[in-house]
């Protein structure tokens with residue numbers, strides 16, 4: 492894994508943007524995108540750039556089950572607000588959280604991933620090492636699934652909702668196996684509360700206990716992290 496240390500999230504966004512831009516200049520057509528606070532500075536760089544994404548496709552990692560696209564807590568809404576309303580892509584895919592039929596929603600999404608092989612995947616990371624919504628214990632070779640969120644993830648996500656009880660308990664998430672098929676992966680992590688997850692990702696064993704540790708087996712992963720997130724690395 493390559494590690495780029497940055498002083499803050501602004502610099503992280505700029506470094507990530509350089510990688511995205513270079514990949515597009517090299518012919519990338521499909522970007523795998525993530526939600527959460529970590530990619531926001533990258534999306535700001537993308538929206539203020541002169542890059543044109545109207546011939547490109549985006550495939551997002553995950554969506555809460557039970558939220559419609561127009562719900563302001565949905566990941567559809569987040570992506571629209573931070574990126575797509577300003578820089579539209581030709582096609583933008585996010586799992587359909589409003590479909591209560593998990594088998595139909597997840598197999599439809601696997602088909603989308605198969606038809607749009609991801610050139611560069613952006614990732615954040617949860618405090619417990621989750622990527623997408625693949626919580627500890629998720630199969631490292633999995634496809635899109637309905638997943639139950641852990642208490643720690645629900646608690647971390649409470650800040651985006653009025654009340655803890657409003658945080659959805661389930662999500663549809665791209666599996667780790669699908670994430671691993673992306674040609675390149677760029678993971679963004681900032682702050683002290685990501686330090687344990689980053690240490691386990693880089694220095695720990697490859698184990699379902701830390702889903703992001705699977706990235707050790709990927710040939711092209713770059714971590715963009717600040718000093719606090721890097722503070723527990725060996």
Ligand SMILES: N[C@@H]1[C@@H](O)[C@H](O)[C@@H](COP(=O)(O)O)O[C@@H]1O
Nearest residue numbers: 526527528529615616617623624
């Ligand atoms: N499903 C998302 C993840 O994709 C994201 O990586 C994580 C961390 O978010 P943040 O970047 O806000 O710390 O939050 C959620 O759980």
